Amino acid sequence: MSIRGxxxxxxxxxxxxxxxxxxxxxxxxxxxxxxxxxxxxxxxxSRADNIVLxxxxxxxxxxxxxxxxxxxxxxxxxQQQMQAQFRGAPDVVRVxxxxxxxxxxxxxxxxxxxxxxxxxxxxxxxxxxxxxxxxPVELRMTSHDVVHALWIPDLALKSDVYPDHxxxxxxTFDHAGTWLGRCSEFCGTHHPTMDFYVRAVPEQxxxxxxxxxxxx
Amino acid sequence: MTTTSxxxxxxxxxxxxxxxxxxxxxxxxxxxxxxxxxxxxFLFLVVGVLAMIIRAQLxxxxxxxxxxxxxxxxxxxxxxxxxxxxxxxxxxxxxxxxVPLQVGAPAIAAPRLAMAxxxxxxxxxxxxxxxxxxxxxxxxxxxxxxxxxxxxxxxPGAGQSLWIAGVFLAVLGLILQAATVLWTALLKRGPGVTxxxxxxFTWSTVATNLMVIGSFPSLLAxxxxxxxxxxxxxxxxxxxxxxxxxxxxxxFAHPVVYVMFFPFVGVVAEVLSTFxxxxxxxxxxxxxxxxxxxxxxxxVWGHHMFSTGxxxxxxxxxxxxxLLVPAGVEYFGFLATVIGGHLRFRVPMLFALAFVPQxxxxxxxxxxxxxxxxxxxxxxSYFIVAHWHYxxxxxxxxxxxxxxYFWFPKxxxxxxxxxxxxxxxxxLVVGTNVAFLPMFWLGLQGMPRRxxxxxxxxxxxxxxxxxxxxxxxxxxxxLVGVVNxxxxxxxxxxxxxxxxxxxxxxxxxxxxxxxxxxxxxxxPLPPVRSFAPLLDEREHAGQEGADDPAEHGALR
Numbered sequence: 149m150s151i152r153g154x155x156x157x158x159x160x161x162x163x164x165x166x167x168x169x170x171x172x173x174x175x176x177x178x179x180x181x182x183x184x185x186x187x188x189x190x191x192x193x194s195r196a197d198n199i200v201l202x203x204x205x206x207x208x209x210x211x212x213x214x215x216x217x218x219x220x221x222x223x224x225x226x227q228q229q230m231q232a233q234f235r236g237a238p239d240v241v242r243v244x245x246x247x248x249x250x251x252x253x254x255x256x257x258x259x260x261x262x263x264x265x266x267x268x269x270x271x272x273x274x275x276x277x278x279x280x281x282x283x284p285v286e287l288r289m290t291s292h293d294v295v296h297a298l299w300i301p302d303l304a305l306k307s308d309v310y311p312d313h314x315x316x317x318x319x320t321f322d323h324a325g326t327w328l329g330r331c332s333e334f335c336g337t338h339h340p341t342m343d344f345y346v347r348a349v350p351e352q353x354x355x356x357x358x359x360x361x362x363x364x
Numbered sequence: 365m366t367t368t369s370x371x372x373x374x375x376x377x378x379x380x381x382x383x384x385x386x387x388x389x390x391x392x393x394x395x396x397x398x399x400x401x402x403x404x405x406f407l408f409l410v411v412g413v414l415a416m417i418i419r420a421q422l423x424x425x426x427x428x429x430x431x432x433x434x435x436x437x438x439x440x441x442x443x444x445x446x447x448x449x450x451x452x453x454x455x456x457x458x459x460x461x462x463v464p465l466q467v468g469a470p471a472i473a474a475p476r477l478a479m480a481x482x483x484x485x486x487x488x489x490x491x492x493x494x495x496x497x498x499x500x501x502x503x504x505x506x507x508x509x510x511x512x513x514x515x516x517x518x519x520p521g522a523g524q525s526l527w528i529a530g531v532f533l534a535v536l537g538l539i540l541q542a543a544t545v546l547w548t549a550l551l552k553r554g555p556g557v558t559x560x561x562x563x564x565f566t567w568s569t570v571a572t573n574l575m576v577i578g579s580f581p582s583l584l585a586x587x588x589x590x591x592x593x594x595x596x597x598x599x600x601x602x603x604x605x606x607x608x609x610x611x612x613x614x615x616f617a618h619p620v621v622y623v624m625f626f627p628f629v630g631v632v633a634e635v636l637s638t639f640x641x642x643x644x645x646x647x648x649x650x651x652x653x654x655x656x657x658x659x660x661x662x663x664v665w666g667h668h669m670f671s672t673g674x675x676x677x678x679x680x681x682x683x684x685x686x687l688l689v690p691a692g693v694e695y696f697g698f699l700a701t702v703i704g705g706h707l708r709f710r711v712p713m714l715f716a717l718a719f720v721p722q723x724x725x726x727x728x729x730x731x732x733x734x735x736x737x738x739x740x741x742x743x744x745s746y747f748i749v750a751h752w753h754y755x756x757x758x759x760x761x762x763x764x765x766x767x768x769y770f771w772f773p774k775x776x777x778x779x780x781x782x783x784x785x786x787x788x789x790x791x792l793v794v795g796t797n798v799a800f801l802p803m804f805w806l807g808l809q810g811m812p813r814r815x816x817x818x819x820x821x822x823x824x825x826x827x828x829x830x831x832x833x834x835x836x837x838x839x840x841x842x843l844v845g846v847v848n849x850x851x852x853x854x855x856x857x858x859x860x861x862x863x864x865x866x867x868x869x870x871x872x873x874x875x876x877x878x879x880x881x882x883x884x885x886x887x888p889l890p891p892v893r894s895f896a897p898l899l900d901e902r903e904h905a906g907q908e909g910a911d912d913p914a915e916h917g918a919l920r
Contacts, residue, residue, distance in 0.1 A: 155741050162735060166728035173699065174721045180703045181717070184640070192641035193704030194903070202649040202696065209692040217685050220735040221678050227737055249518070269426075269819065294513040295606065297671065297744060301810030304741040308672045311512065312603040315673035332744040334506050334814040336513060337432050 151227055151319060155304040158223045162216075234284035234318035241285045243277065247309045247331065248292035250338035251275065259358030267342050276345040277329075279321055280354035286318045297333035300346060308333055321348035381880075391479065392880055393472035397461030398775065400482050400541070404453040407489060409842070411445035414438045416839060419799075423832040425820040435816040436504035437523070441492070443507035444527070448534050449489045451760055452620060455627040456538050456576065458767060459545040459569035461775065465871035466566045468554025468889045470881040473547035481540035488534025495523030503527030506814065508617065511609050512600035515593045525594055532587040535580055542576035545569055554870075556892035560651070563869045563895050564637075564644050568630025571654040575619040575626075575661055583616035607674050614665035622661045624756060625723075626654060628763025629694055632716045635766050636698055638865050639713035640705025643896050646697040653690035660687055670739045677736045684734035691727055695720070710865065711785035715766035718793055719759060726755030729804070747807025753800040757838075765792070765845070773860030776853070777876045784848040788841050795838025802827035802834075862887070868896035 184190055234240060242257040251267035254277040265275035279285045289298055289309040298317070299306040307315045331342035349357070380386055387395055418438050421429045430438065464472045472478055495502035500521030505514035509527070512518055516525075549562065549570050562570075589609055593599045600606055637644040644650065664687065666680035698720050707713070729751040733739045742748060765788070773779050806827045811818065818824050852858065863872040871878070874887040883889045893900050 155737050158735060158737050159732070159741075162732045162738065166732065170721070170724055170728060173695065173724060176699055177702065177717070177720060180699075180705075181707060184702065184705050184707050186706055186708050190706060192706035194642065195645070195704060196643040197646060197648065198700075199648075202646050202693070205696055206649070206689060206693055209689045210686075213686050213688050216688075216731065216735075217682050220681055220685070220737065224677060224681070224736045227740075294518050295510050299744070299810075299812065301741075301745075306671055306740050306743070310603055310606060310672075310674075312601060312606075313674070328810070330810070330812055332812040333510075334436070334513070334744075336518060337436075339436075339814065340432065340816045340818070 149226075149230075150303075150322075151230065152302070152304040154223050154227050154230075158220060161219070165212075165216075231316075231318040234320060235286050235316065237284045239283050240318070241279060241283050243279075243285065243287050245277075245287050245289040245298065245309070246292055247289065247296035247298070247335075247342075249294065249336050250331075250342045252298075252329075252342070252344045254344075256358060261358050261361045265344070267338065267344070269341055271343075274343050274345060276326075276347050278347050278349060278354060278357045280351045281321055281324055281348045282351070284318055284320045286316055288314050288316050290314045294335050295333050296331045296335050296342070298329060299332040300327050300329045302327050306332060321346070324348050324350070389479075391471070391475035393460050393464050393475060393478060394775070394878060396472070396475065396478045396482055396541075397457045400453055400457035400460065400485065403482075403486055403489065404450050404457065407445060408450045409846070410493075411442050411450060412839065412842065414442040414445070416835060418442060419832045419835040421817065422815075422828050424829070425818050425822065425825055427817055432816040433504055434501060436506075436814070437495075437502040439814055440504050440506050440509075440527075441495075441502050444492070444503075444509075444531065446756065447507055447620065447624070448531055449485075449492070451624040451756060451764070452538060453485055453534075454764055455572060455624050455760075456542050456545065458627055458631070459566075459573065460541055462771070462871060463545050463549050463566050463569055464552070465874070465878060465882055466563045466869050467549055467552065467557045468870050468883070468892065469548055469552045470883065471552075472544050473552050474544045477540050478544040481537040481544070484537025484540065485534045486537075488530040488532070488537065490530075491526050491533065492530035494530075495526045498522040498526070508610075508613055509590060510613075511590060511593050511606050512597070514590055515597045515600045516595075517597040517600075525591075528587050528590050528594070532584060532591075535583050535587075539576060539580045542573040542580075546573035546577065549573075554889055554892070557870075560648070561892055561895050561897075563630075564633040564647065564650060565627070565630035565869075567651045568626045568633075568654055571658040572623050572626040574655075575623055575658050578662055579616045579619035582612050583620075586612040586616065607672065610669055610672065611665070614668045615662075618665040618668065619658075619661045621752075621755070622657065624760050626658070628719065628760050628767070629654070631763045631767040631770070632719050633694075633697065633701070634869065635712045635716035635770050636701050636705075637896070638770075638867050639708045639710060639716075640701050641708070641866070642701065642705055643868070643894075643899065644697060645700035645704065646693070647895055649693050650697045653693035657687060657690035657694075660690070664734075667734050667739070670736045671743050681734055681736055685731060687734075688727075688731055695724070710769075711780070711782055711789060712766045712770035712865070714786070714789045715762045715769065718789070719762040719766065722762060722793075722796070723755060723759030726751060726753075726759050729754065742807055744813055745807035746803045746811045746813055749813050750800050750803030750807060753803065758796045758800060761796075762792070765789075768845075770865065771871075772849075772852075773864050774871055774876050774878070777860050778852050778856060779858035779860045779864060780848050780852050781858075784844055784851075788845040788848060791837055791841030791844060795834050795836070795841050798834025799831050799838055800834070802831045806831075863898070866902075868899040870897060872898055 244255040246253040251265050252275050253264040255262045263275045266273045291309045291311045296309040307317050327346045329344045421427050502523045505519055549566055633644050663683040666675040667684045669675040670677050811824050860876045862876050873890050874883050890897055
């Protein structure tokens with residue numbers, strides 16, 4: 149199970165419940181709009197209350213709310229534990245991430261490798277963070293100026309990035325590939341192009357990158 | 365029917381009541397409310413036009429119709445305009461107009477305070493918009509204006525400073541108006557109007573204005589902090605002040621979401637029950653749920669900060685998800701009222717009915733974003749943009765139009781056109797859903813909010829084209845509404861009777877428009893024995909001694 153997997157599960161669960169509730173209420177509404185239209189000739193009810201029904205309904209709602217609270221808290225704890233495990237792993241790859249107006253700097257703690265860019269519309273100007281496949285990666289993020297947010301949409305990974313404060317995200321890349329990362333907290337003039345890439349490569353290639361400072 | 369005929373003869377108004385100076389120094393709550401509502405409606409059209417420019421820019425990838433910074437100014441003024449200057453003022457000023465009438469009072473408590481509220485609001489609005497005239501343009505840090513970005517170091521220019529001052533003044537004015545409405549409902553009720561005989565709408569304003577009093581001062585503090593930081597930008601190099609601002613801001617800014625929602629729950633309840641020809645079902649449960657909802661609303665603000673890494677996510681998730689209980693109780697009342705009704709599909713009823721499923725989409729996605737593991741992914745994306753446009757545009761805006769078509773005849777003495785009203789309604793339904801539904805998809809596809817443009821390779825193009833088409837239809841619907849009002853007022857062909865809809869509440873017992881002190885010798889205050897006094901009278905006249913509604917659970 150990945151961080152994205154936990155998101156997918158809970159999203160699907162809540163989407164199904166929400167969809168069911170929406171369908172039930174909308175169908176009820178439409179059916180009774182037809183049946184109770186003035187032309188149908190049914191007189192209006194003079195009943196104004198049904199306390200027993202209302203209280204039992206509220207209790208049922210409370211039950212649903214408690215179920216959702218428990219399920220979502222558990223999912224949140226699973227994600228937090230997963231990240232804590234990654235951070236505590238002996239082979240964790242640590243990267244210091246600095247956000248600034250308007251790009252990113254990635255500084256590896258395992259070697260001299262560091263990368264940054266200018267983040268313009270041309271993708272070649274965006275920095276690429278290189279990480280090894282299979283090892284946990286911890287991103288320790290801080291900002292040089294205003295509040296930014298690091299977001300890798302395909303991995304469901306996001307955290308705000310503050311000046312004078314460090315937030316951390318931990319994740320494992322289990323296959324080779326390149327992912328797009330974005331700034332998702334509005335940060336000024338060039339916010340729309342403040343993108344970067346994450347590239348996961350085999351361990352050997354990663355070691356070469358660390359030593360040379362550039363991917364093979 | 366001639367253009368000059370009035371529904372009922374009235375004594376000539378005192379000389380000078382129609383002059384501009386009489387309007388601008390009025391102590392009549394109806395005029396204070398109409399000034400506020402009129403200003404807010406005009407500003408709705410203005411900030412709506414800003415949204416059209418935003419949508420035009422986003423229709424196709426890599427477009428630069430306006431510069432990035434102008435785009436940022438547009439979404440800032442669109443968002444903060446709609447929230448601080450349009451929907452919140454309408455939510456509060458509807459109460460200024462209706463609450464004294466609905467509780468049978470001749471006037472609002474502290475009318476000069478309410479009028480001062482209008483002037484502060486108007487002044488604040490002018491100050492915010494004056495940013496467009498400054499060298500560096502309007503404020504551009506978004507409606508929540510987080511520091512350090514909103515500080516003078518990163519956003520120089522007078523526009524941002526003017527925005528801070530304008531928001532402070534406008535919101536201060538709204539607090540004053542809200543306080544007078546609350547005061548009226550609690551202490552100025554007419555004979556026979558006990559607390560549990562106040563209409564649902566009046567109760568919704570009580571809950572609303574309690575939240576205003578409890579939470580809006582926090583925004584004043586937040587704006588004070590931003591102002592201090594613009595003079596001393598060093599302040600916002602410390603995390604304490606940056607995160608502290610977010611807490612102060614959201615302590616105001618989540619309750620304000622319900623301030624922009626509750627009065628329209630009240631409106632929809634009144635309209636549904638009137639056009640269903642029956643009492644609102646579950647009155648007591650709805651009153652309790654509104655008050656519980658208002659109390660809980662003060663404990664959920666941190667769910668806007670799940671991704672900060674500096675909030676107690678489990679706690680805020682718990683309180684936020686629990687809100688589905690009172691919200692569900694309110695929906696039960698809507699549905700049960702319709703289920704036992706004798707339904708007449710007039711224009712206000714259409715808007716109220718559409719509110720029910722459309723706001724539901726906003727509410728159900730609200731539970732999703734109250735879930736931290738979902739919020740981490742969708743916050744600051746277009747999913748959130750879709751979520752609150754479903755609450756505010758598909759929800760509150762439909763409530764506003766329901767209220768508009770329902771009470772326009774009362775306030776002006778003129779009926780609006782049904783046929784144009786239906787065109788307005790259907791265009792708005794189609795436009796709203798086509799504009800905002802694709803945004804859920806865009807958010808899940810990874811489109812961040814507040815993006816001045818995107819690239820062809822991002823895969824956002826199709827949904828953005830659809831959304832822009834929807835916005836155009838929506839705008840056409842609003843235009844039809846404007847035509848409806850202009851023709852009604854210009855030609856004055858359809859004078860409104862006192863009670864055009866067979867209403868239940870006290871405002872329908874007086875003339876249209878009501879006399880200066882609301883009720884007079886020609887329109888005395890009827891006896892009040894429940895929250896639907898005019899329905900009681902009608903039933904009493906119709907079935908003298910035949911059937912006591914109290915046997916069916918009616919409140920007496």
